[in-house]
Amino acid sequence: MARLEIRNLAKRYGDFYAVRDVSLSIEDGEFLVLLGPSGCGKTTTLRMVAGFIEPSAGEVRLGGQDVTLLPPWRRNAGMVFQSYALFPHLTVAQNVAFGLEMRKLARPDIERRVEEVLALVRLAGYGDRLPRQLSGGQQQRVALARALAIRPDVLLLDEPLSNLDAKLRQEVRVEIRELQKKLGLTTVMVTHDQEEALTMADRLVVMNEGSVRQVGNQRDLYERPADRFVAGFVGRSTFLDGTIEAPGRFTSDGGLRLACTDGAPGKATLALRPERVEIAAQPLSGLDNDLPGTVEFVSYLGAQIDIHVRLSPMDRLVVQIANREGGFAPEVGQQVHVGWPASAGLVFAQ
Ligand SMILES: Nc1ncnc2c1ncn2[C@@H]1O[C@H](COP(=O)(O)OP(=O)(O)O)[C@@H](O)[C@H]1O
Ligand SMILES: [Mg+2]
Structure with missing residues (x-):
């Protein structure tokens, strides 16, 4: 009881x-x-x-x-x-x-x-x-x-x-x-x-x-x-607004075409945890999503670094990387690639 x-x-x-x-x-x-x-x-x-x-x-x-x-x-x-x-x-x-x-x-x-x-x-x-x-x-x-x-x-x-x-x-x-x-x-x-x-x-x-x-x-x-x-209040998320066109296919309002795993067709928000997104100087092979972008803002937090990447005029996302010696450390203005597996995206109907 x-x-x-x-x-x-x-x-x-x-x-x-x-x-x-x-x-x-x-x-x-x-x-x-x-x-x-x-x-x-x-x-x-x-x-x-x-x-x-x-x-x-x-x-x-x-x-x-x-x-x-x-x-x-x-x-x-x-x-x-x-x-x-x-x-x-x-x-x-x-x-x-x-x-x-x-x-x-x-x-x-x-x-x-x-x-x-x-x-x-x-x-x-x-x-x-x-x-x-x-x-x-x-x-x-x-x-x-x-x-x-x-x-x-x-x-x-x-x-x-x-x-x-x-x-x-x-x-x-x-x-x-x-x-x-x-x-x-x-x-x-x-x-x-x-x-x-x-x-x-x-x-x-x-x-x-x-x-x-x-x-x-x-x-x-x-x-x-x-x-x-909840996705925004517990932990952090970047939100991309857009539409689920067909099962597994999301198009952001800024025109990004992304792979996702769930969600019914219609207006939706795709949420991404900053630590689930990868970032590199070159294209990321083997991930469902790989997009070019430009670093707009870097915030150094000691154990981690937050990198804000512009993907389209309407879409920006935050990538969190561990602050490791010799690790990739992009600078503002740099061209980068970000990527994530479809399963990393959380889809919420709007
Ligand atoms: N005696 C009251 N009269 C009118 N509104 C109240 C009264 N007490 C609380 N509220 C309102 O109820 C809501 C919830 O308040 P509260 O339970 O204190 O929130 P929390 O503890 O989560 O900050 C708030 O919008 C607050 O302004
Ligand atoms: Mg209170």
């Missing part, structure tokens, strides 16, 4: 749907990430699960129980808010005790649990401090401790790393995943950061404009994106 189940959940503000018809089920111990651009409805979804926002339609089931109409403190969900939402005038210990007091635990139990979870997040001895006397990373851990103190059935994390600087963010990713595994916690994390999502998730849910676009693991989303949005 799924630990957390969301059925046809929706939230409407006037005529505007912040979330429309979201259904998900999260298994015991799973780390699920909701990934999507700002404003796509991630926070609204999470807050409906936690009970801070009342759904316009749909159902939330936690541990088999329908909790849709229960207030936050009557459902066993621990939430870490994006800005942490620590009470500034309460000490660390009082902040962590908050959910336990709402649930009316006995004082000695509260004290024991507060100590336990502060030790768990490596903040033993910080109980008497005020939040402002802590660093950003420590405040984040207090928020996590407060969510864990209630021994939640599900842990909900809303962009928990967004206020940390880049280096700390990398460390905290690992810390959160290790803690989650150690405790076997069923977790839903929300983020707009694809790298964060890909490195942390067991399974991902890509959202856009209030709806779920695709659910799957990293490989599913990258190799078989459900639509153009």
Whole structure:
């Protein structure tokens, strides 16, 4: 049985749907990430699960129980808010005790649990401090401790790393995943950061404009994106607009005739991953597609180099190559060939 189940959940503000018809089920111990651009409805979804926002339609089931109409403190969900939402005038210990007091635990139990979870997040001895006397990373851990103190059935994390600087963010990713595994916690994390999502998730849910676009693991989303949005949001793609003339034959709006593997005749978009495209000074033999082009822009990114190649007045594509010693390093203005197997192109009907 799924630990957390969301059925046809929706939230409407006037005529505007912040979330429309979201259904998900999260298994015991799973780390699920909701990934999507700002404003796509991630926070609204999470807050409906936690009970801070009342759904316009749909159902939330936690541990088999329908909790849709229960207030936050009557459902066993621990939430870490994006800005942490620590009470500034309460000490660390009082902040962590908050959910336990709402649930009316006995004082000695509260004290024991507060100590336990502060030790768990490596903040033993910080109980008497005020939040402002802590660093950003420590405040984040207090928020996590407060969510864990209630021994939640599900842990909900809303962009928990967004206020940390880049280096700390990398460390905290690992810390959160290790803690989650150690405790076997069923977790839903929300983020707009694809790298964060890909490195942390067991399974991902890509959202856009209030709806779920695709659910799957990293490989599913990258190799078989459900639509153009996912192909552009998870990993990178170059998009060529055009028409499928016949099965396996695509003509771009700029007049390029290309081989592809799938797609029904009609207007379509061909998406190419920059690292699946080859580039050379001479024609590329043995590939289904080989096109001449001109290098327009080169961006040096350390381990990799991105090369933007003009193929026609309307078609430009990005090729990513590894930065290897003695490797091919084209320069702006240079004539090159790019090529790829038909199977590298993802076709989306328009
Ligand atoms: N209380 C509200 N009233 C009206 N619109 C809202 C309200 N809360 C959120 N929205 C809108 O709903 C959409 C989804 O918001 P949110 O869930 O916060 O997105 P995300 O967390 O993915 O950035 C946004 O367009 C936002 O402006
Ligand atoms: Mg948000």
